[in-house]
Amino acid sequence: MEYPFAEKCLKFGDLTIVVRAQWHRWPNSEPPSGTTEITVTLMRDGIDARIVKTAPFRKTDWPLRGLEHEIPRYAKAEAERSVNVFLHWLGLAMTGDMWGLFMELDDLYRCRPIEGLRELTVLDFLSGLRDAGRIAEPLFVTFTHLLCAIHVFCLQNNSEIDATTMSIRLGEWLLAFAEERDKRFADFTPKEVNANA
Amino acid sequence: MRVKEQKVVRMDKLTLTVEGVWMTTWRDGVERGEETRVRAIVHWAGEKPWSISCVMDDGVLSPYAGTELARQYGSAMADRHARQFLRWLGMCFTDEASRLFNSLDSAYLFNPEYRQKPSAIDTCWRLACVGVIASTLAITFNQLRVAVCKSFVFDIENYRKYVPLGIYEIVGECLCNFANAGGEELDLAAAFVELAEQRLKEKEVSADGVSVR
Numbered sequence: 001m002e003y004p005f006a007e008k009c010l011k012f013g014d015l016t017i018v019v020r021a022q023w024h025r026w027p028n029s030e031p032p033s034g035t036t037e038i039t040v041t042l043m044r045d046g047i048d049a050r051i052v053k054t055a056p057f058r059k060t061d062w063p064l065r066g067l068e069h070e071i072p073r074y075a076k077a078e079a080e081r082s083v084n085v086f087l088h089w090l091g092l093a094m095t096g097d098m099w100g101l102f103m104e105l106d107d108l109y110r111c112r113p114i115e116g117l118r119e120l121t122v123l124d125f126l127s128g129l130r131d132a133g134r135i136a137e138p139l140f141v142t143f144t145h146l147l148c149a150i151h152v153f154c155l156q157n158n159s160e161i162d163a164t165t166m167s168i169r170l171g172e173w174l175l176a177f178a179e180e181r182d183k184r185f186a187d188f189t190p191k192e193v194n195a196n197a
Numbered sequence: 198m199r200v201k202e203q204k205v206v207r208m209d210k211l212t213l214t215v216e217g218v219w220m221t222t223w224r225d226g227v228e229r230g231e232e233t234r235v236r237a238i239v240h241w242a243g244e245k246p247w248s249i250s251c252v253m254d255d256g257v258l259s260p261y262a263g264t265e266l267a268r269q270y271g272s273a274m275a276d277r278h279a280r281q282f283l284r285w286l287g288m289c290f291t292d293e294a295s296r297l298f299n300s301l302d303s304a305y306l307f308n309p310e311y312r313q314k315p316s317a318i319d320t321c322w323r324l325a326c327v328g329v330i331a332s333t334l335a336i337t338f339n340q341l342r343v344a345v346c347k348s349f350v351f352d353i354e355n356y357r358k359y360v361p362l363g364i365y366e367i368v369g370e371c372l373c374n375f376a377n378a379g380g381e382e383l384d385l386a387a388a389f390v391e392l393a394e395q396r397l398k399e400k401e402v403s404a405d406g407v408s409v410r
Contacts, residue, residue: 129331
């Protein structure tokens with residue numbers, strides 16, 4: 001059975017990014033368990049080819065024990081949450097808050113053993129680091145393309161704002177976009193520069 | 198150019214080959230960069246071998262490219278990474294997550310803590326790379342751990358004898374010693390017995406009240 005997915009789309013210059021998440025139940029799992037998968041699609045105006053990156057976001061098992069009827073609702077909420085969290089992480093990367101990003105990844109994937117506070121077994125640590133690494137890849141690819149789009153935009157429009165400032169500003173918009181639950185699309189191309197071009 | 202260095206670890210029915218491969222990478226018909234991979238080949242007796250690999254290092258072409266030294270350099274790189282992988286495998290057995298984290302971090306700099314203005318590109322890229330290494334390590338570690346569990350070490354008499362010493366710690370130490378010594382083949386069972394017996398002797402002597410160094 002296919003569960004509802006969540007999707008958010010953003011545009012900057014000639015780059016369109018679609019972030020989509022869906023919860024998949026593992027076959028015959030009891031209690032109902034599954035994985036939320038994130039798919040990022042990157043498209044450039046005028047180019048047919050697209051880049052698609054998929055990574056497992058989170059595994060779920062125990063919360064759905066005995067709640068079979070709640071699965072579709074859970075799947076939808078989980079998918080929405082995943083899209084927003086991914087966009088939030090992208091925002092943190094754009095604003096250069098690497099420590100914040102790493103802390104959030106560590107919160108979810110537990111990839112940092114802390115002596116005396118969080119003693120992890122080696123296998124727990126390695127699987128956490130593997131999961132963090134898997135999500136870091138689409139994050140890296142999306143981030144790199146956004147950065148390229150910013151540079152292209154600045155060059156093409158003789159923008160007065162430098163690329164670093166624009167990237168920080170875009171990061172802040174992304175953080176706000178991640179907070180908006182009902183907004184599905186956002187065009188972040190700076191309008192005032194657009195009008196001048 | 199492609200250079201390979203192999204380290205073989207035998208334990209009971211498992212033959213684990215850790216292969217460091219250094220190679221130059223080509224783009225548009227030009228040798229442009231280099232890459233070092235580690236491949237772990239898992240071969241259980243009577244079964245088909247399978248392997249798993251990860252990129253340990255990649256970058257621009259070394260200054261030795263095209264010279265006679267390139268092969269030597271490649272061999273040293275392949276050997277270095279194969280040994281590093283074995284050392285990390287040893288740390289997995291000693292269950293030192295913090296030490297492993299620090300060691301992986303000093304190799305790949307993925308933890309932004311204590312770093313001045315770490316760039317997002319670098320951190321995300323490094324985290325993605327180290328994630329693949331972690332996955333390879335976890336899979337290899339599990340296979341070798343199964344081999345140890347199936348071996349004579351876990352026969353009831355041996356188990357009783359060796360368990361106070363910490364069986365996995367000794368296995369980890371054997372792997373680290375092998376990686377540091379730079380040998381090509383390790384009979385893990387023999388190395389285990391040798392080290393465990395040595396530890397038992399030390400324990401006996403110290404129990405007698407004689408100081409042991």
